[in-house]
Amino acid sequence: MSSQTVEQAMLALGENARRAARQMMSASGAAKVRALTAMADAIADSRDALKAANRQDMDAARETGLTPALLDRLTLSDRTLDLMAEGLRQVAALPDPVGSIGPTTIRPNGMRVAQMRVPLGVIGIIYESRPNVTIDAAALCLKSGNAAILRGGSEALRSNLALAAIVRQGLDAAGLPAHAVQVVDTPDRAAVGTLITMTEHVDVIVPRGGKSLIQRISAEARVPVIKHLDGNCHVYIDADADLEKAHAIAFNAKTYRYGVCGSMETLLVHAAVADTVLPRLADALVRHGVELRGCPRTRELVPAARPAGDTDWAEEYLGPILAIRVVDTLDDAMDHIGRWGSGHTDAIVTENLSAARRFQREVDSSSVYVNLPTVFADGYEYGLGSEIGISTNRLHARGPVGLEGLTTYKWVLSGEGQLRG
């Protein structure tokens, strides 16, 4: 296809999505549950067709020399298909956010003012070659009453188109518009360029993937982007910390899983407790295979640590490496986080109430914890029931984004003929 044809095809997709979004806005909760459940059933019924389509993607990907890790993410096994169906049923069971009305105020003239939750409209999701995201994203957009345009990595195109057929079966079964979920059917990169700039047809873009993908999309988009960049997370062990808790929290924050965005990348320790807490913690981490990099004062207490510099304070390792810095005050800890942090998730370990309050009030991150490891940064852990991603934006949704982050509100006012002026 020429890039002009791609643009026209995307605009047509956008118009369809906008029309479908208008209908989805007033779709009943029951119809959405029916659609999601029918999709789960259809996955079970179409196991062979889905695996056959996926095998074609896998064969092509092997030929182009995709890495084993990426091949693994591309695979639709029986287990991934089971998880996808289970995920659909879980989303179906979540409370429907649409149409709920918040607290009502009565104005002096008797009119009633409230806010009603409503869908955002059309959501564009851009992701890598992970076909499970197709179903996951479709389910969250559908449950929140939005229309979705899904653009996965080109290596997963056949799998994604097979999954799109499953989604359509679910929509049909529930009498919902077929264009409520559309999968972009061209691998042409120009499609993304149109998707992220057609402000008439798309209300928000959610990129799911690595930092470079998200940076590129954010730089070029005209549609608002719910984006998640770095998670350079800190744990600060205060002078008044319970040192047993501090040890356990810091160890868990680093070792729970190296690759998650809530993983601790820098540990800050108050000078008053550094000599008690650091040697034992360093020992446990090193035995667990974690490489340590420290400031000069850290290295006096932990000879195994290599010297840490500014690049270490700035880096999101996403691996078995930890930077450590000894600080003299709570303010120094907060200054370090303000300067080097990414505003994702930061924690203090302390038994001192005013230190906890100040840290939670003054650290400007989307999540700020007291006496908890940063690895709790996850929509499920927060009780959101689902998660489309973690936002490091300041406007609209911040931190873990669940169904509510895919909705907005409108004002609903009622009266009995009150007039103005």
Next chain:
Amino acid sequence: MSSQTVEQAMLALGENARRAARQMMSASGAAKVRALTAMADAIADSRDALKAANRQDMDAARETGLTPALLDRLTLSDRTLDLMAEGLRQVAALPDPVGSIGPTTIRPNGMRVAQMRVPLGVIGIIYESRPNVTIDAAALCLKSGNAAILRGGSEALRSNLALAAIVRQGLDAAGLPAHAVQVVDTPDRAAVGTLITMTEHVDVIVPRGGKSLIQRISAEARVPVIKHLDGNCHVYIDADADLEKAHAIAFNAKTYRYGVCGSMETLLVHAAVADTVLPRLADALVRHGVELRGCPRTRELVPAARPAGDTDWAEEYLGPILAIRVVDTLDDAMDHIGRWGSGHTDAIVTENLSAARRFQREVDSSSVYVNLPTVFADGYEYGLGSEIGISTNRLHARGPVGLEGLTTYKWVLSGEGQLRG
């Protein structure tokens, strides 16, 4: 200044604002009240200096032939100065939105999850040559804990710089950072170009002014914009309307003030009541000086109406003109609003509960009313206590934006050393 110098000056302003925003984030409510009150006092004390600066602007503007309406908006009279001081005291008295914590959930592992309101950060306000906006915008940004960069129309530059000195006195008196409110001191248009693209230093842009200003800024901005485009508002008189209420609501919605964005531009009337309601209403409107434009069925009942076409359905007159259309069903009314409306404010007049419910649920506008005139679209009327503007965005703030629209939230979690996994 060369445009490169302007860019450097704006970047310096941005860095100052970012630093000030960090300090403002934890400023106490008391300090903010002190600053706002000191500004109100300083206006009273500096009346002569302010009027002298304003006279220079007025003289220059007269020479360049500014229209009387624009000269009027540029004037700082004793009365405008009184209103500005009064406005500052009113904002000072509003509840402080920053630091409040919403409902707390306890998770199965005992950790507590809540959201805390926090400032957005740095807000850029771009407005026309109305010096009162300088004080109004400074007050709202300050009260909500943000740093502000203010860029008013060049005709008001001397007035705005004199007002900036007043603001600085207030900040000094309260021990708040001097850069918490900065007024751009160059009339060079390149300053706006830098302001709306320096995403590192500015978190949101609020343009206040005419549609062309807002369109231009939205098209070029890289920073998110809280924007307000058209207010093409509708009143729909349902078959089950109380016709006395309908008459009063429609008359008020058109005639309260022609120039406000909540003013009704198109009246939709159900065919079953059109012959009862339209002739009398049309008569009252015509006698009030309103020009009527109608669909063919309207013109059978209202011979005075000129023919209405698509341009009338699309237009925001902001003047003494009203388009009228007779429709056969509630759905036809909602389709008309969906196609021609601007998503600002739309109202139904009905005594029928299911018609009211459907209209409020299905009309996708930022405000949807039952039995109220659209001219209530105003933050003060909603009980917000103040208003920076009315947003027609879908993300973040929607409809009238008060102090809360200038804040965001962060997640605050507390535990006793719970671990993950």
